[in-house]
Amino acid sequence: MSLNKYYSAAFIAFFIWGFFSFALKPLHNFASLDILFYRVFFSVIIMVLVNLFFRQNIIRSNWTNFKNCDSKKKKSIVVLTLGGGVFLTLNWFVFIYVVNHVSVNAASLAYLICPILTTVFAYLILSEKLSKWQWGAVLMSVFACVLLSLDHFGDFFYSLIVAATYALYLVSQRKNSEMDKFLTLTIQLVFTAIVLIPFYPKYSGAVPTQPLFYGFMLIIVVLFTIIPLFLSLYALKGINSSAVGIMIYINPIINFVLAIFYYNEQISSLQYVSYFLILIAIVVFNYKALHSTKSNVIPPEIEGSN
Structure with a gap:
């Protein structure tokens, strides 16, 4: 199985x-919850239709495999699947709110922090090992985040939530x-x-009537939801969290x-320094992963499932 296709999937995602x-900013006049509601509902409609009309054999095969699992394995699959749905929903809502009501810069910071948090959570939850250099990189990124919080605590707080929810999902x-x-x-x-x-019914606004809303929502659902989410999940089949983190x-x-x-947001000197420290931490943290991709291959899994 070629390793390149897993890296390609992660890169494209x-x-x-x-x-x-580009798809969210034109909808800044709509409430974040409304965007979340319609993003989820439209995504479900499209994905259910695709599964029912084009993937019936795969559904039957997976259902058979699930029934043949022992009770412990079944519980694990259910908890991980539904728990992932919770983390994904939280991530979407906070990200939409940050882009439209805080700043694009804060959203950018979230995904600079995310790879570090992903590996820390993997260490705590999955018992993955970290080298001394990687721990040093983590501490460097934490210091950079502290610098950012001194001048932009609001941005940092929202960035941390976005990063943590997506890291836990991964x-x-x-x-x-x-x-x-x-x-x-x-x-x-x-x-x-x-x-x-x-x-x-209680928290949504009036049903949108503008064609602009539904046009950009279709773009969000297909191009910025279904395609990249599937690609990122697929990449996790063949490369580990460090490789996806890159x-x-x-x-x-x-x-x-x-x-x-493009958005002409003001960036302070402190932010430039903090971002620079985070970028150094990224290089230090992933130095070995960048030079030893062969060690990132995960043992073959159920390839027939996709």
Whole structure:
């Protein structure tokens, strides 16, 4: 099985997400909750239809495999799948709020922090080992974040929530490898929709009537939700969290450049220094991963599921 396709999947996913603000900014007049509601509901409709019409054999195969698992394994699959749905929903809502009501720069910072948090959570939850150099990089990034919080505590606080929720999603889904990735994502979004439905009547605004809303929502659902989420989950089948972490940096780099040159957001000297420290930490943290990709291969899993 070629390693390149897993790296390509991760690269494409985070490259696409780097331009997410292009689809979100035109909807800044709409409430963050409304964008979340329609993003989830429309995603569920499209993904359920794709599964029902084009992937019936895969559904039957996965259901058979699930029934043949012991009770402990079944519980693990259910908890990881539904728990992933919770983390994903929280990440979406906070990210949408940050882009539209805080700053694109804060969203960029979130995905600079995310790779470090992903590995720390993997160490704490999955008992993955970290080298002394990697711990040094973690401490360096923490120091940079403290510098940012001195002048922009609000940005840092929201960035940390965005980063933590997505890091927890990635770590939880690393262990959730028994089922087809597209089907897993569909179940997570269906679960998310079920959780959100009771809140929709009370917390949603008036049903949007502007064609602009539905046009950009379709772009968000297909281009910035279904495609990159599937690609990122697929990448976790063949490369470990450090390798995926390298690709995550594509997202904030694009966001940071857009914040400065396209959205004309003001960046202070302290922010430049902090970002520079984080970039150094990124290089130090991933030095070995960048020079030993062969060690990042995960033992073959159920390839037939995708």
